[in-house]
Amino acid sequence: MKHSVTLDKERCRGCTTCVKHCPTEAIRVRRGRAHIIEERCIDCGECIRVCPNKMKKAVCDPFDIINNYKYKVALPDQSLYGQFRNTGDLNLILAGLLEMGFDMVAEVAEAAEYISMAVRELLEKNDDLPRPLISSACPAVVRLICMRFPKLMPHLVPLIAPFEAAAIKSRKLASEASGLPPEEIGIFLISPCAAKATATRYPMSLENKVVDGVLSMTDVYKELLSAMKNVKDPPPKLARSGPIGVGWARAGGEMYALPDKKCIAVDGIENIIRILEDLEDGMLPPVDFLELDACNQGCVGGVLTAENPYVARAKIAMLTKQIPESENKAMSPEKFAMQMELVHAPAWKLDDDFLEALKKAARIEELRKQLPGLNCGSCGAPSCRALAEDIVLGIGNENDCIFRLREKMQNIAGSEKADDYLPPPFRRGKKREVHDDESQ
Amino acid sequence: MSAAIHLSYKVDGSDFTGAGTASAAIKRILREIGVDMDTIRRCAICMYEGEINMVIHANGGTADVYIDTEGVKMVLKDNGPGIADVEQAMQEGFSTAKEGVRDLGFGAGMGLPNMKKYSDEMLIDTEVGKGTKVTLIVRFPKGGGDGA
Known part of the structure; x- marks a missing residue:
């Protein structure tokens, strides 16, 4: 591991505070614990700063x-x-x-x-x-x-x-x-x-x-x-x-x-x-x-x-x-003088092949429009856009979105009243048009 | 999966600080695809100038962006006053922006010239009193992006 930010797995409650504050979108919650995507982490320490459970630490020596x-x-x-x-x-x-x-x-x-x-x-x-x-x-x-x-x-x-x-x-x-x-x-x-x-x-x-x-x-x-x-x-x-x-x-x-x-x-x-x-x-x-x-x-x-x-x-x-x-x-x-030249470490590329990358980007945009745009973080990703990206990159699933999951269950049950079962901030009445300028 | 992306943005005419939203989003997508940095920069500048223009002159409008294997096409549409003399408007330094706008550092008369400079193709379709549609094309260098 080439980082000094680390997680105390015992104390992590799986809240999404750090996920939301990470400036490089490097953290995901999986199975109730936060995980750092290492190639995206710049060791800025924002996650350590915001963690309400103080479970994130900077590794120092005794x-x-x-x-x-x-x-x-x-x-x-x-x-x-x-x-x-x-x-x-x-x-x-x-x-x-x-x-x-x-x-x-x-x-x-x-x-x-x-x-x-x-x-x-x-x-x-x-x-x-x-x-x-x-x-x-x-x-x-x-x-x-x-x-x-x-x-x-x-x-x-x-x-x-x-x-x-x-x-x-x-x-x-x-x-x-x-x-x-x-x-x-x-x-x-x-x-x-x-x-x-x-x-x-x-x-x-x-x-x-x-x-x-x-x-x-x-x-x-x-x-x-x-x-x-x-x-x-x-x-x-x-x-x-x-x-x-x-x-x-x-x-x-x-x-x-x-x-x-x-x-x-x-x-x-x-x-x-x-x-x-x-x-x-x-x-x-x-x-x-x-x-x-x-x-x-x-x-x-x-x-x-x-x-x-x-x-x-x-x-x-x-x-x-x-x-x-x-x-x-x-x-x-x-x-x-620096003794070594700095090395470019790309962490935001979808695919090495240009055409594949373009296809993936198109799929991400498509998925993003289908997601609710609430950026609630319940899926463990910082935003709906990030979840769409995760799905396409194979580290996320459409059913990670509780709203998508709810819709699926509704369809299976044939009910349309699911809104009533949601907490008030998430009730939405009729479906809303999604614009591309949302959930950036 | 289709290899084409279509994005559409509403540009709010009342808000200078909001201009740049579409530009930033496009930059992000192009970076993820692995387009070379120069092309990304050209697209970002074209889009940003387009957004600003719509805010200054036309009380907002819409921006449609199409990305495919060849490059990026940006279509900026507004229902503003239109451009009376396109040739004049294309000259560097020519601006019809009001004083208040210029005080903010905008309206230097570089918007359209910059869009022309940084795009490979530019088409202006305008009618006084009706509005303006600017179509910009930025082509990817041959062989796709290099990720640098």
Whole structure:
């Protein structure tokens, strides 16, 4: 499985909340349990966020994993700095991580500053790249584009993500500091979301894994709170990031690092799909840079964070005003170049054969018109259109629709009064004309 | 199973934000069939411009879309004011859109020229006072789609 979103089968009640919220229509309920269609999942974590039974989880590693390594490096995602109401002292937070058992901390925020400077250089010097450049920092967005917007793949910033840059750099530093060979260094991302967790396990633009384990930010948060109490005052100077890197934690942060460029920052996966559709159709005004964060409010809105995303966002905004500028100097973008080309992974093709695909699409439209258009979700698919698609692809059945089934039973029984047996929202009286603009 | 698709849409004349519904639906279907992205984009632009035109000038109308192995045919019909001088209307920048509409960023006089530019065939059948029917054809490249 190439994902980090998983279902607790015991706790799933088979409700269709996640099915309805999945932006890529990747979930179906079958036999009373939700199932993820893996090739459609982009690990955005929406299903984890909305599940009323909290049965969906992002798979992270247990904290003990760090003990498998002689020398342990923590990579705190920049969103960690927004989690603490009582402190804005980055040194205290980072010293707390050392107190928890790490030997070294390497801020993702610091690497983010290098990436910001490299993006600026690309925008200024490299005219071969299409505009707008699209940030490749959010792995859920990169997956979405590789799956659904292949035409836009060349727009993605051809640089690795900040946490990857931080991992590569810190392995070298840690090896030098400890005298241990690089493979005995353990590097652990403290992740705010499922997408980054997946990206550490299955890198999209690196030849090899560079992170050895993923720790959930919520899990770390609880331990870190008490560890911070044991830090001697004043904490050692550990923070190397400035307002730019820390600012990446909230939506718009990458944009603020490019003040003289025309940028649009979009957060929330549904909003992102809309803006990418517009870009694909040539409907956007000319801009230099698109910052796209799958989670509302940016990384502080990740499903593994502890603090309310709005509170965390305000905290980050405050920090960017309080902390001093960093001393990080620009490095050549080549230093952070992607090592592998991104691969188009089509998940929306009905058939490899064009004629077959066309026939299937025609059948889907035909079926869709026969379905009630209520998008009730009782069949386990997100919409009537999706059920029609499932039927044609062989993963659904016409009788999965309770209304179709009811009609069939009626016909068998010769009764026309079935409406009376339905709950009020579903009673419909006489049959209605169905238009193609419905149930999209 | 037949290898032809017919879709029909009502375009609501009172709602700018509603324009684009048909365009988005067509994009989705073409993507699922595996049509190449350029052709999809051309169809989406033609359809979108057509929808917008019907909203701006004709208080809405209907859009019928036919997809088969050769390509996509879009038939946009309205009962609007008609086009008095088609040749003039085809010129880039010419527009009869009202000021309020232009303030919204529409009515730049690129609708029909864009439809012409992005389609392989375009036919305008119009009568002043009665309405307009625009037929657009976008052909698939030989050998069907490549899915890219």
